[in-house]
Amino acid sequence: MAFLDWVLHPTELWAAFWYVMRHAPPDEKTVKLQVSGDMKRCYDFLEMTSRSFAAVIQELNPKLRDAICLFYLILRGLDTIEDDMTIPGAKKRDLLEKFHTVIYEDGWSFKESGPDEKDALLLVEFSVVVSEFKRLPVEFQDIIADITRRMGSGMAKYTRARVETLDDYNEYCHYVAGLVGHGLSRLFSESGLEDKSVGENLDLANSMGLFLQKTNITRDINEDVLDGRCFWPSAIWSKYADSEDTLIAKSNRERGIEGLNEMCTNALSHIPDVMEYLSSIHEPTVFKFCAIPQSMAIATIALCYNNGRVLDDNVKIRKGEALKLIAASTSLDSVKCIFYRYLEEIERKNEPSNPMYEQVRKIVDKAKKDIAGSLKGGPPVDFTKEYLIIIVFFVAIFVFIYQYNTSGL
Template identity: 80%
Template sequence: MAFLDWVLHPTELWAGFWYVMRHAPPDEKTNKLQVSGEMKRCYDFLEMTSRSFAAVIQELNPKLRDGICLFYLVLRGLDTIEDDMTIPGAKKRHLLESFHEIIYQKGWTFKESGPDEKDAILLVEFEVVIAEFLRLPTEYQEVIADITRRMGAGMAKYTRSRVVTMDDYDEYCHYVAGLVGHGLSRLFAVSGLEDKSVGENLELANSMGLFLQKTNITRDINEDVLDGRCFWPKAVWSKYAENEEEIISKRNRDNGLCALNEMCVNALSYIPHVMDYLSQIKEPSVFRFCAIPQVMAIATIVLCFNNANVLDDNVKIRKGEALKLISQATTMDNVKRVFYWYLVALEKKNHPGSHMYEEVRKITDKAKKDIASTLKGGAPVDFTFEYLLIGLFLVTAFFFFYSYSQSTQQQQL
């Protein structure tokens, strides 16, 4: 099946080839970064906990690279504690609420994670992260500690509260993702690589985080419900199901799809802010760092829309598709083209009479119009290069086998 995917999407095969050529194995990457000792171990942790983020972080400008690596690891440690269902509630809340102080405690480690926590090793050796964090410039430390404090408090709140209303949903996503957007934007500005306004217009930064988080929450419904939790707001799912388990039940499939489409529409509403935020980023490595997760998110949310497989499994975009998106997220014009084409794909999935049809149509019409009006050369032409390549391949294969057949027949004669 994977081989067929590559054959049917030759431009993805090409993107994969160039990705492999451009990206060295993890050990070679860290050697190339000229880091050693404890910071090298931090980059090892980065590779262990997120291969996708590791690649873009390691390509950042040196003024930001170590700081954002450590920012990610601090928040990953915090998130690992939040996700661990084996930690008693009171202890978990204390850890979450005090984590911004813990990162200043030399030698602190945590060895009580549950057996299923895949990132437990990070907390077991967390003194390494702390040591490197304390070597960062003070202004970097202050941003990271402030975001950790606010995020930890929000996570602690939602160990006791549930996501009921749409306001709850927005607030929870702000705590776990919007604040990441705040912190990154402030670090961009503190580094001097971006204008100070980037670190001040935090509404746009919040939307960047919410688009990613809401896409992930929408996609992960099956896994989350089976794990005994649900981050879809009750205000949405209660219209279509009696309880969370019924959302993914095959007996309730039509209603489950209605709930899914409503969640997709909520995530799609952030597209204008995403475009505005990316338009203000000037430094190339920072732009790629910001743009890559966003193009992945638009591809994922379009894949999820009206897709019953989301209710049965954790769906993901093809690996080749992801590598192609990485190769395209280099300029604002390229990103606009990517969003435009996925909006076209969304239109094709949005059938008249289906639930949320009008809402999706309004979002796609406006977003396409806005993108086309600012894109050099106007709207992209409706042409898929892959179809030409596939056709060329089939024609070539036909003539090859025809010639081979004729040659074989002549030899037999």
């Protein structure tokens, strides 16, 4: 199946080839060879925990690179505690609410994670993160500690509270992702690489985080329900099922897909803010760092929309597709073209029988119109349709075979 994916999507194979060539070891310019000791171990943890985006973080401007690496690891540690269902509620809340203080405690470590926590080792060796965090400029430390405090408090609240209303949903996503957007934006401005306004217009930064978090929550419904939790607001899912288990049941598939489409529609509402935020980012490595996750998110929403497989499994975009998006998300116009094409895909999947049809149509039409109006050449035209590349590929093979046979070799 993986081989067939590469054959049917040759531009993704090309993107994968260039990604491997660019990041193939040994590379004397990689961050790992420029740091040593505890910071080197932090970059090891970055690669273990952030997976696809480790390389992008390491390519950030040196003024931001270490700070964002450590910011990520601190929040990953916080998130690992929140996700661990083996930690008793009272103890978990205490850990979450005090986590912003342990990042200053030399030697702090946590060895009580459940056996299934994949990032438990980060907490076991968290002292290396503490050591390097305290080396950062005080201004960076203050921003990271403030976001950690506010995020931990919000997470602690939702160990007791349930996501019931749409306001709850927006608040929860703000705590676990919108605040990340706040912190990053403040770091961008504090570094001097971006204008002060980036760190001040936090509503847009919040929307950046909400778009990513809502995409993940929408996609992860099957895994979450099987784990005994659900982050879809009951204000949405209760329209389509009488329980979370029923929501993903095959016997309720048609209604479950309608609920899925409403969740996708809710996420799509953040696109105008995403475009506005990205238009304010000018430093190339910062732009790429911000743009890649957003490109992944719109691709994921397009995959999830009207797709019953989401209720059965954790669907993901193809690896080659992800590498292609990483390679393409280098400029505002390129990202706008990416969004435009995935909006077209959603448009094709939007059926009149879908209760969300009119709402999705309006969101997509407006977003496409705004994007097309801001591009110099108007609506993007894809001159590299993959079926044309496939035809050229097979024609080239045919010509080669024909010439080989007629040459008498």
